Amino acid sequence: MSASHGPYLPPRPSSPDISAPHRSRLNADVERFARTGLPIDLEGYLQDAYDLDVSGSYGGRPIRNPWGLASGQLSMRTRQVGEAIDSGLGFVVLKTVIAQDRQGEQSMRAWAIKASRMTVEPIVGRRTRERGWTVSWRGRGWWQSLESYVRLLEESLAMASDRRVSVIPSVKFHLPAAEDEDWRTDEYAATMAAIGGAFVRSGAASLLIEKDFSPTLAGSDRASSRATVLRWLAGAPRLIRQHSPIPARVGLKLFNALFDDDFQLELLRAAHRGDGADYVIYGNRLFDPDRVYDGQKGIAHGGPDLSDRNLDVLSAFQAERGPGDPRLDISGTGNIDSGRMAVEYALRGCSSFQMHTLFQLPSEAFSMKQGSKFARALHRLLFDPADGFIAWMLHAARRLGTKHRLLDVARLANSHRPEELRAALGGVARTGERGASAR
Ligand SMILES: Cc1cc2nc3c(=O)[nH]c(=O)nc-3n(C[C@H](O)[C@H](O)[C@H](O)COP(=O)(O)O)c2cc1C
Secondary structure, eight states, X not given: OOOOOSSOOOOOOSSOOOOHHHHHHHHHHHHHXXXXXXXXXXXXXXXXXXXXXXXXXXXXXXXXXXXXXXXXXXXXXXXXXXXXXXXTOSEEEEEEEEOOOTTOOOTTGGGOOOOOOOEEEEEEOTTTOOEXXXXXXXXXXXXXXXXXXXXXXXXXXXXXXXXXXXXXXXXXXXXXXXXXOOOOHHHHHHHHHHHHHHHHHTTOSSEEEEEEOOHHHHTSGGGSOHHHHHHHHHHHHHHHHHHOSSOEEEEEEOOOOSSOHXXXXXXXXXXXXXXXXXXXXXXXXXXXXXXXXXXXXXXXXXXXXXXXXXXXXXXHHHHHOOTTXXXXXXXXXXOOOSHHHHHHHHTTTEXXXXXXXXXXXXXXXOSOOSSOHHHHHHHHHHHOTTTOHHHHHHHHHHHHTOOSBHHHHHHHHHHSOHHHHHHHHTOOOSSOOHHHHHO
16 A cells, blocks of 8 residues: 655545446446345345445444444334334434433433424535535434333344344433532433343343433533533543443443534543543534524534544544554444445544434435335445445455455554555545645
């Protein structure tokens, strides 16, 4: 692999560099599967047809494929989770529940409000001028009882158990608003007893859990001090593990704070420090204090600005890691609307991808006209000949000299500088150059 240093960035190729037989197979497959639906053994098919191993890793555990349903409005009901599993996703993260103590008190109850109206809207990236989509809503967490959440979890675990699909609860626990405020450990104890109980009853010996730091936190007084936010990252995982009835691996879903990129880097460093997170999800949506929706000023948004910022921060983080530094599993989230974008996240070390907006796009966005939104999205993510995962993984593997294996490509990010990878790839990166000019 050739190495390149300095500011030179090769032009982004307009089409993936793949063999002629693979190209014609892809052109045939995209049309065929749009008509017939995806193959039942999707992973087996990709291995046979493209020698492509899509095994991923989430929270340090193997997953059959890297595609996940991110926490949100699409994982609130058993039927939705069942549809996601049946459609072939590799993991499902349930909607974020708000923790409570034994009396049912919730310190974060401001996040437990119902907001049903959502609008899927086009959005243009401020820097790249690329077009994408965002979902506007006055979003918050689970507003029903903890008992009903535990039921959803149990039913989801039961459906997933013989399908090799991971189900992950997501919780917003108490976070002290000031440096001298104590942690409300009662909330951690009562909520982990309930959630851990569901795993124990399902026969699991351990559990995975996402700790949500939602983008709306960025707009709250709680997150106005950098030191307070950093204290959360050190303290919350320990409390979750301590109060879980079975061994728990804790993923911190990092948010985009209102501070600068250097602070985002600081968050990633903090998550990797000491006995903090077991894995990381990077990174939740951007908060715009001036954006108005449904009478509310200050809402979260996604789209090209989100992936632009996330990729840039992940690149900077990879660049500063030394060979002996700890590296946690990173699950990428944020405007993953194509397989090509997923490869961008993989090239920055992500071994799984979780989407929300993509599954909410209007039907016109998908060339497959049958099946669930999850199946249509998978079809688009994988088989799109211009922007799909198969095409760009084969391109990346060919240029980097690796096998057609997602985990090999993701691992390269741990041993090479981001600009080296970009140079070797002929600039797969559609974004992520912001740092080169800004820093
Ligand atoms: C309508 C909606 C609801 C969401 N609810 C949650 C939530 O409850 N917990 C959470 O951790 N993330 C939540 N998210 C963030 C998503 O899980 C995801 O990480 C983020 O939107 C970036 O991915 P995307 O660009 O594919 O949407 C929500 C996002 C949307 C659009």
